Amino acid sequence: MLPPTSVDLSSDRFTVVYHLTGNEAEVKGKAEDICIEQTIEFPADLIPDDDIRLQIFGQIESLRPLDNGRFEVAISYAIEISGPELTQLLNVIFGNISLKPGIRVERLALPDSLLKAFKGPRFGRAGWRKRLNAPKRPLLCSALKPMGLSAQTLAGLAYKFALGGVDLIKDDHGLADQCFSPFKERVERCAAAIEQANRESGYNCAYIPNITAPTDELVERALFAKEAGAGAILVAPGLIGLDTMRMLADDDRLNLPIMSHPAFQGSFISSPENGISHFALYGQIARLAGADASVYPNWGGRFSFSREECASIVEGTAVPMGHLKPIFPAPGGGMAMERVPEMLEVYGKDVIFLMGGGLHKHSPDLVENCRYFRQLVERI
Amino acid sequence: MLPPTSVDLSSDRFTVVYHLTGNEAEVKGKAEDICIEQTIEFPADLIPDDDIRLQIFGQIESLRPLDNGRFEVAISYAIEISGPELTQLLNVIFGNISLKPGIRVERLALPDSLLKAFKGPRFGRAGWRKRLNAPKRPLLCSALKPMGLSAQTLAGLAYKFALGGVDLIKDDHGLADQCFSPFKERVERCAAAIEQANRESGYNCAYIPNITAPTDELVERALFAKEAGAGAILVAPGLIGLDTMRMLADDDRLNLPIMSHPAFQGSFISSPENGISHFALYGQIARLAGADASVYPNWGGRFSFSREECASIVEGTAVPMGHLKPIFPAPGGGMAMERVPEMLEVYGKDVIFLMGGGLHKHSPDLVENCRYFRQLVERI
Numbered sequence: 001m002l003p004p005t006s007v008d009l010s011s012d013r014f015t016v017v018y019h020l021t022g023n024e025a026e027v028k029g030k031a032e033d034i035c036i037e038q039t040i041e042f043p044a045d046l047i048p049d050d051d052i053r054l055q056i057f058g059q060i061e062s063l064r065p066l067d068n069g070r071f072e073v074a075i076s077y078a079i080e081i082s083g084p085e086l087t088q089l090l091n092v093i094f095g096n097i098s099l100k101p102g103i104r105v106e107r108l109a110l111p112d113s114l115l116k117a118f119k120g121p122r123f124g125r126a127g128w129r130k131r132l133n134a135p136k137r138p139l140l141c142s143a144l145k146p147m148g149l150s151a152q153t154l155a156g157l158a159y160k161f162a163l164g165g166v167d168l169i170k171d172d173h174g175l176a177d178q179c180f181s182p183f184k185e186r187v188e189r190c191a192a193a194i195e196q197a198n199r200e201s202g203y204n205c206a207y208i209p210n211i212t213a214p215t216d217e218l219v220e221r222a223l224f225a226k227e228a229g230a231g232a233i234l235v236a237p238g239l240i241g242l243d244t245m246r247m248l249a250d251d252d253r254l255n256l257p258i259m260s261h262p263a264f265q266g267s268f269i270s271s272p273e274n275g276i277s278h279f280a281l282y283g284q285i286a287r288l289a290g291a292d293a294s295v296y297p298n299w300g301g302r303f304s305f306s307r308e309e310c311a312s313i314v315e316g317t318a319v320p321m322g323h324l325k326p327i328f329p330a331p332g333g334g335m336a337m338e339r340v341p342e343m344l345e346v347y348g349k350d351v352i353f354l355m356g357g358g359l360h361k362h363s364p365d366l367v368e369n370c371r372y373f374r375q376l377v378e379r380i
Numbered sequence: 381m382l383p384p385t386s387v388d389l390s391s392d393r394f395t396v397v398y399h400l401t402g403n404e405a406e407v408k409g410k411a412e413d414i415c416i417e418q419t420i421e422f423p424a425d426l427i428p429d430d431d432i433r434l435q436i437f438g439q440i441e442s443l444r445p446l447d448n449g450r451f452e453v454a455i456s457y458a459i460e461i462s463g464p465e466l467t468q469l470l471n472v473i474f475g476n477i478s479l480k481p482g483i484r485v486e487r488l489a490l491p492d493s494l495l496k497a498f499k500g501p502r503f504g505r506a507g508w509r510k511r512l513n514a515p516k517r518p519l520l521c522s523a524l525k526p527m528g529l530s531a532q533t534l535a536g537l538a539y540k541f542a543l544g545g546v547d548l549i550k551d552d553h554g555l556a557d558q559c560f561s562p563f564k565e566r567v568e569r570c571a572a573a574i575e576q577a578n579r580e581s582g583y584n585c586a587y588i589p590n591i592t593a594p595t596d597e598l599v600e601r602a603l604f605a606k607e608a609g610a611g612a613i614l615v616a617p618g619l620i621g622l623d624t625m626r627m628l629a630d631d632d633r634l635n636l637p638i639m640s641h642p643a644f645q646g647s648f649i650s651s652p653e654n655g656i657s658h659f660a661l662y663g664q665i666a667r668l669a670g671a672d673a674s675v676y677p678n679w680g681g682r683f684s685f686s687r688e689e690c691a692s693i694v695e696g697t698a699v700p701m702g703h704l705k706p707i708f709p710a711p712g713g714g715m716a717m718e719r720v721p722e723m724l725e726v727y728g729k730d731v732i733f734l735m736g737g738g739l740h741k742h743s744p745d746l747v748e749n750c751r752y753f754r755q756l757v758e759r760i
Contacts, residue, residue: 007528007560017752037682040526042550044736047526056528080559081527087592087619088556091643095616098646099683146420146427147461148387149438172421173475176468179460180387212467215595215624236475239467241621244595263471266478267647267655275647302417303479353709357423360382 004050013076015061015109016093020071021102027071031060034075037096084117086243086288105276108284115322122249123257123292124325125350133165133204138349138377143356145172151181162197162205164370169194170234171210173261191229195257206231208259212239222254232257238264242289249290260291275317276311283316293328293352301334311346328352337362340376382431394454395489396473400451401482401653407451411440414455417476420593458552463722464497466668467624485656488664495702499630503637503672504705505730512547513584518729521598523736525552542577543583544750549574550614551590553641571609586611588639592619592691602634612637618644622669626753631672640671658689663696673732681714691726708732720756
């Protein structure tokens with residue numbers, strides 16, 4: 001038994017709603033285990049009846065059965081055990097228990113006293129719309145690819161997309177700093193091509209280079225991209241770390257919207273019994289980590305997200321989270337223009353439509369395809 | 381159709397072995413899809429018979445059924461599409477396809493021409509053993525916890541562990557920079573307590589503070605820890621990003637062994653049909669990302685890893701990977717001293733035994749418990 005301890009915490013707590021698999025007795029045991037595993041990670045019988053037991057242990061706030069045979073359990077934690085650090089907040093939410101079966105993070109309820117530690121999205125929906133001069137309609141985004149094209153050829157594609165009225169042109173997330181299209185050359189050429197197209201068209205298209213890169217080069221690449229004329233940056237937080245994305249969002253020198261790409265994050269959402277919900281990962285957590293738009297695979301494309309899962313992401317991008325701004329859902333992945341009307345039903349107007357290969361397929365004239373795409377959303 | 385392209389790549393390729401779920405026709409389709417999704421991510425029918433098709437597309441090298449109804453498929457990629465960046469290498473291995481069901485990364489086969497881009501573990505098993513003056517026997521590690529204790533009380537525990545002959549004393553991975561035990565105060569007090577114990581005992585115990593923290597504070601914390609006398613650092617790459625761990629390993633100013641903690645990584649290994657194998661994640665990828673020891677839950681403890689999965693991690697920590705050094709497996713998670721003989725059967729001597737709560741439980745005298753633990757492994 002350890003000696004009793006004096007800990008002086010506020011009474012503010014944040015709550016994580018988990019879905020747990022098992023019968024009621026198993027789920028109760030699992031919930032009690034989470035309260036320990038995510039906090040003291042120590043034999044509870046060696047902890048005296050003291051401040052640690054009262055304040056540091058997680059607390060089960062509610063437990064109820066769901067229709068699908070699982071249970072919804074809300075567990076609260078003292079805000080001081082995460083403190084103002086996203087790394088430690090994520091650690092408390094799902095650090096060690098990510099290694100245990102049948103536990104899924106469903107949603108977060110964070111009090112303002114904790115949220116004030118996070119700046120969240122710098123622009124959010126309204127701020128990004130203002131930059132693009134597109135107050136209401138859905139935004140259009142396409143991607144520069146395939147990998148293997150030269151920077152010059154990619155810039156040629158960028159010019160056509162921009163001339164046709166696409167709002168946002170992102171690098172494919174597989175464009176890094178490869179010999180066939182070095183980062184700096186690509187960024188300079190593509191930014192210049194889009195600027196040229198904007199001058200001709202009067203549109204306000206923004207270039208979003210992929211700056212997902214080694215941690216010690218990230219900020220330099222982001223600042224280089226800004227200097228070259230990029231209008232936003234693309235990062236994959238699964239590859240660079242969620243808090244590293246947060247660092248970029250908080251950087252006043254950068255001051256650019258951030259588009260978050262889901263690469264390498266799929267294992268979190270691949271099972272209904274484990275991981276993190278689409279709502280929390282691509283909505284709430286993306287916002288905590290400073291994304292202004294959250295890319296994910298649309299239903300019915302090349303991937304396997306369901307329509308309901310996509311709708312839950314939309315909800316997560318706008319659910320009240322104190323001062324954290326709502327952000328854009330950016331569905332993509334094997335999209336075709338024919339699907340825009342159906343998508344509008346789920347997404348409404350606050351959405352970034354992400355279309356890559358589909359824009360090339362509509363007709364042989366890429367600029368015309370973009371114009372058609374733009375007209376589709378301008379009629380709305 | 382895009383115009384034909386000229387790409388001039390070496391003939392060197394790296395290979396990822398995937399396990400795919402489905403019948404043979406489904407698996408063939410899935411394998412072909414991986415070749416596209418992880419590279420050009422573009423409609424293949426729009427790519428002419430040119431260098432992109434020949435060099436950039438992934439190539440199926442082999443496909444064979446496994447006993448468990450799944451298939452083993454080896455796919456090779458040009459080394460130039462990852463280039464020398466760990467972020468992009470991981471992206472090619474499992475970026476977008478992490479979002480598709482029934483795909484698991486089983487193991488990596490990376491040629492020296494790619495591996496030379498990565499320094500890997502700075503110390504590895506031999507280098508860390510030399511620092512600790514423990515050439516052959518298993519190493520002993522314990523953890524400072526529970527969360528909620530003051531820095532002074534944690535330092536008192538550290539003193540006792542060190543006096544009893546524990547080789548490595550790590551912060552619990554939940555100790556960050558909380559009000560009850562601020563980072564700097566904790567690190568200074570614990571490092572000093574261990575130094576004091578070493579002077580009295582003649583042992584060579586090393587302190588491993590947890591520096592998992594916001595990305596913009598990581599290097600500062602690591603250097604502070606080194607200055608204070610830390611003998612290694614603990615990070616959770618699931619929280620800070622794998623490449624961020626790599627950055628710390630490569631930092632010559634730091635020059636300390638790195639212990640990698642599995643928090644927030646569990647979703648990768650929670651399903652036999654999705655994610656990344658234990659072998660690849662805690663072995664091969666941990667080494668690529670510069671870890672000198674890889675912590676994971678031992679079988680039969682609080683977690684659900686099997687004995688076979690643990691054995692596969694051991695294999696991954698030492699499997700030939702060019703110049704990348706073998707690293708220590710560090711099994712923990714609800715261990716008891718009674719299990720040491722059984723663990724030796726699987727782990728042999730090249731292991732770090734990680735025991736937290738178990739060391740407190742053996743008897744009321746913590747120093748004596750540590751001595752007993754040490755004697756157990758010195759007899760081997």
